[in-house]
Amino acid sequence: MQLTRFTDYSLRVLIYIGLHQDRLVTISEIAQNYGISQNHLVKVVHKLGIHDYIETVRGKGGGMRLARRPELIIIGKVVRDTEENMDIAECFDPGKQSCSLLPSCILKTALIEACQSFMTTLDFYHLSDFLVKQPALPVFVPLQKMSGKPRTKNVT
Structure with missing residues (x-):
């Protein structure tokens, strides 16, 4: 299963805003930090606003x-609200039923269950679960040479 870029950006926007709850955040700021087109983000922000995940403040000093x-x-709800189509195979779309295995295909049942499990797992998570600031990764330090003689392979 692969989420659309729109849903990916929606989740990123929510996480970014969630990490900066002490102030208003702008679209240009998010675009710059994530390297995403502002045009894409305008659409994402609009949809998130329609679904009452974010609120916007207009004017000078405005933001989200x-x-x-x-x-x-x-x-899980964010994903459902931002994904246009959760059909993971052609047979899920009633208008595209050209698969020769239909109507007796049992694979479709397994795919439906897998999609439901995917969404059920996402339903266990809240935005707050992703707002924990992670410590910086440790700097890679190469292993030091062992003191003494170099190791040799024993051959018997």
């Missing part, structure tokens, strides 16, 4: 903030 507490934003 979360419309709800992060622990009330369920990731």
